[in-house]
Amino acid sequence: MGEFNMKDTYILGIETSCDETAVAIVKNGREIISNVVASQIESHKRFGGVVPEIASRHHVEQITLVLEEAFQESGLSFNDIDAIAVTEGPGLVGALLIGVNAAKALAFANNKPLVGVHHIAGHIYANQLMEEFQFPLLALIVSGGHTELVLMKEHGSYEVIGETRDDAAGEAYDKVARMLNLPYPGGPHIDRLAREGEISIDFPRAWLEEDSYDFSFSGLKSAVINKIHNANQKGITLKPEDIAASFQASVIDVLVTKTVKAAKQYQVKQVIVAGGVAANRGLRAELEVRFSETGIPLLIPPLKLCTDNAAMIAAAGTIDFEKGNRAGLDLNANPSLLLK
């Protein structure tokens, strides 16, 4: 550095789109200064899933506490902050509203710029906290709410080339887990059971049209439910480990095959995996095997950055901030915000 002194950029990120109240401060879009996540998972467990009203209640109880902790952890004050980035959508509207209104109050009280961030852009930029992006890149986002393939030709530009037409992959995991009487959230339990089982049941794979990168998991989910019902009626007991292994094999096969195909077609320089399901060991292992054959670098962030957090929102918000994108004090939560 030395000869010219570039000023560092510090962005405060806020994320409340589902069941995590999160605040983080990120330097230059790459370096985490603080990253605080208050998870509500214990509270929602007894309901077997996230209850939107309960999530909103927790967010309003947590938000200033989490803000304070993020600042304490950083050793910074508001004077050091260049802008506030907040998840604008998609997500649960009542939950998003807490983050959005807190962000607006902070921007107003401190006269700082405000930036609205798309939650999926955040998931993608979680990777930027680990490694610099090389364009074009392909991102596979898999979580409880999303299954998407996004092509990026430059920073802040997103082209959704494939998305789910019904259930998100994580949703299918949760539903199958419920069928197997596994506790919420079911994904990690299926992943664990799958490692102990055999792929002995041939569940369908929804490839859709030849040239489509879209996904569909509702047929698979129904097939699993039918298989269990039929077996029960005939008095046959299927091993839950085998159901988990076979179900997971079907999900992973479709996800990985389509991702590899898209990566080759668009000649990308990097493939990024993001979202809560990116923590799935079976998915990681299969992606690693299949991408090592292609020679295309595969990036999967550590678990802490796969699940919802605010560092990713601050990282994505840094790009918006540098591009000059600004939100007004009339910024609203948008539960069905599109990625563009």
Next chain:
Amino acid sequence: MYTLTIDTSTQSLGVAILKDNEVLGEIITNIAKNHSVRLMPAIDYLLREVGLEPKQLSKIVVAKGPGSYTGVRIGLTTAKTLAWSLKIPVVGVSSLEGLAYRGLLTNSLICPFFDARRGLIYTGLYEVNGDSLVLVEKEQNILIEDWLKQLEKMERNILFISPDIQKHRQLIKERLSSYAEIPEMPYHIMNPSDLALAAIDKVEDQVHTLTPNYLRLAEAEAKWLKAQEDKANG
């Protein structure tokens, strides 16, 4: 000493700024529009109009519910975050109490209420004591029929104040006849500056622990608790 007050607990949106106990400005709208979109711009506008910077504020008072869950949370999140960031005190005032201040000049009992659907209302009973109100009957979420039966037994004049007055006017008149006093429509909307009045003798809240006054469990929670109870009772 500049106080900012905020009310978004029902359809009406109210923001006021007071210098000591004198109102400098107030914004009230009573239209079905999004509080999340309009609250912060309203605060911004009012501060500019009275020539104040956010940093000059010394206290925030917010209507903490009951009312619309989402509306209450928008007001409370804004108030808490502003107070935390500006390092100034925040006071949460019951939305019912804030509304009841519209009756500060009456000798009657004051019954503020909000419709809570399915025959239920959020309500409480207040009485004037000098310059402030005292709670006579605790705030609750109750069937309006049951509530009116209780009030009937008091055999006292009661002033009813509610943005939902039209929906229940007839029933109140039927049950309480001449004891029921129902003022003209403009009296049924909260004056946000009244919140500052209501907050005068209240201890300031801890910003982190100030939470909405829902008066009702979330539906999923109520069901869950009932299921636990049923289990315990076999």
